[in-house]
Amino acid sequence: MRSTEKDNYLYNNGLSLYAHIPFCVVKCGYCDFNSFSGVEEELQATVIQAMLRELELRGKNLQPRTVFLGGGTPTHLSPTLLQTFLLGLRERVDLSQVEEYSCEANPESASSEKLAILREHGVRRLSLGVQSFNEDRLRFLDRAHGVEEAIAAFERARQTGFDSLSLDLIFGIPGQALEQWQDELQQALLLKPDHISCSHLTFESGTQLHVDLAKGRVQEIPEEQGRSMLIETRQQLAEAGLTAYEISNFSRSGMECRHNIHYWQAGSYLGIGPGASSHRRGIRQSNLRPIPSYLNALQDQACPVATAETLSPEHRCREAMWLGLRLTQGVELARITTLTGADPSELFADLIPGMVAEGQVVQEAGWIRIPEAAIPLADRITAQFL
Ligand code: SF4
Numbered sequence: 001m002r003s004t005e006k007d008n009y010l011y012n013n014g015l016s017l018y019a020h021i022p023f024c025v026v027k028c029g030y031c032d033f034n035s036f037s038g039v040e041e042e043l044q045a046t047v048i049q050a051m052l053r054e055l056e057l058r059g060k061n062l063q064p065r066t067v068f069l070g071g072g073t074p075t076h077l078s079p080t081l082l083q084t085f086l087l088g089l090r091e092r093v094d095l096s097q098v099e100e101y102s103c104e105a106n107p108e109s110a111s112s113e114k115l116a117i118l119r120e121h122g123v124r125r126l127s128l129g130v131q132s133f134n135e136d137r138l139r140f141l142d143r144a145h146g147v148e149e150a151i152a153a154f155e156r157a158r159q160t161g162f163d164s165l166s167l168d169l170i171f172g173i174p175g176q177a178l179e180q181w182q183d184e185l186q187q188a189l190l191l192k193p194d195h196i197s198c199s200h201l202t203f204e205s206g207t208q209l210h211v212d213l214a215k216g217r218v219q220e221i222p223e224e225q226g227r228s229m230l231i232e233t234r235q236q237l238a239e240a241g242l243t244a245y246e247i248s249n250f251s252r253s254g255m256e257c258r259h260n261i262h263y264w265q266a267g268s269y270l271g272i273g274p275g276a277s278s279h280r281r282g283i284r285q286s287n288l289r290p291i292p293s294y295l296n297a298l299q300d301q302a303c304p305v306a307t308a309e310t311l312s313p314e315h316r317c318r319e320a321m322w323l324g325l326r327l328t329q330g331v332e333l334a335r336i337t338t339l340t341g342a343d344p345s346e347l348f349a350d351l352i353p354g355m356v357a358e359g360q361v362v363q364e365a366g367w368i369r370i371p372e373a374a375i376p377l378a379d380r381i382t383a384q385f386l
Pocket residue numbers: 023024025026027028031032033035071072073106129
C-alpha cells in the first residue's frame with residue numbers, strides 16, 4: 001500500500017484527535033497505560049466533563065480527519081456517560097471531515113446498548129480487546145472476560161453494524177507454545193475480522209508483570225520463539241487475506257487503521273484526557289497523568305499539560321524514520337524532508353548504505369523500507385535511527 005492523495009493530505013495538513021478515557025474494570029498486570037480501576041461513577045462523570053472542557057480550550061476550529069477513542073476502556077463508561085461524552089464531543093468539534101471514527105472496547109463492557117450508542121454517534125470502526133482465545137492465558141493477563149464472552153461481544157458488534165471490526169491479540173505469553181499461538185490465530189480468523197493487531201507481550205517497568213519477572217515468578221519466552229511467532233503471524237494472516245501494513249497490524253484491503261498510520265507517519269494529533277500526549281508540527285506535549293492533578297488544572301480553566309518540548313528538525317527526522325519504517329510501505333525520504341525540515345539522506349548518509357548492504361532495509365525510487373526477511377529484527381533496525 002503506497003500513500004494516496006488522502007494520506008498526503010492527512011500527513012501534511014490534517015490533524016487527528018485522540019481521547020483517552022482512563023477507566024477500566026480491572027488493572028491488567030501487564031498494562032502501563034494511564035488507566036485506573038475502581039473509579040466511582042461520580043468521579044468518572046467529573047473527568048468526562050473535564051475532558052469536554054479540555055476540548056473547548058484546545059480543540060477550537062479542529063476539523064480532524066480521524067478520531068480515536070481509547071484508554072483505558074471507553075466502554076467501561078455507563079451508557080449515560082458514554083452518551084454524554086460522545087454528544088459533547090460532537091458539539092465541540094467539527095466532525096464533518098472525519099474519514100475514520102474508531103473506538104476501543106473490551107468484551108465485558110461492550111453491551112448491545114453501548115455499541116448502539118457508539119454507532120448512533122458516528123463511530124464506524126471498533127477495536128475489541130480480546131487479547132487471547134485461551135482461558136488460562138486470559139487469566140494470566142488479568143483480563144476481565146472469558147473466551148465465550150469475547151466471541152459474543154464480537155458477534156454483537158457485527159450485528160450493530162460497524163463498518164470495520166478489529167481484534168487486539170497478544171502473543172509471547174509465558175508458557176505459550178508456537179502451536180498454541182497458531183491455534184489462537186485460527187480462532188480469531190473464524191470470526192472474520194477486518195483487522196487484527198497482534199502485539200508481543202512486554203514487561204514494562206512499573207507493572208505487576210515486571211515485578212513478577214524481577215522476582216522470578218514468571219519467565220519471558222525465548223527471543224527466538226517470539227520471532228518465530230511474529231513470522232508465523234504474518235504468514236498465517238496473509239494466507240487468510242489480512243495483509244501486514246505494519247509490523248504487527250493486519251487488515252483486509254482498505255481496512256487499515258488510518259488513525260494509527262497517521263501516528264506512524266509522524267502526523268500531528270491532539271490528545272485529550274489524563275496522560276494523553278499531543279504532537280503538532282514539532283511541538284510535543286503530554287497531559288498530567290494523575291486524575292486529581294488533571295481535574296485541578298481544568299477547574300482553573302488551564303490546559304492540563306505536564307510537559308512540552310519543541311523538537312529540532314533533526315530530532316523530528318530521526319523519529320519520523322523510526323516510526324515510518326514500521327509501515328510495510330516504508331518511508332518516502334522527500335516527504336520526511338518536507339515534514340521535518342531535515343533531509344534523512346544527509347543525516348543518515350553514513351548509516352543507510354551499510355543497512356542496505358546487510359539487507360536490513362531496501363532503498364528504491366526515493367523510498368526506504370524493511371524487507372519481509374528482516375521484519376523479525378525490525379525493532380533493532382528502526383532503533384538505529386534514534
Ligand atoms: S483493559 Fe487495557 S487499558 Fe485497561 S488495564 Fe487492561 S490493558 Fe490496560
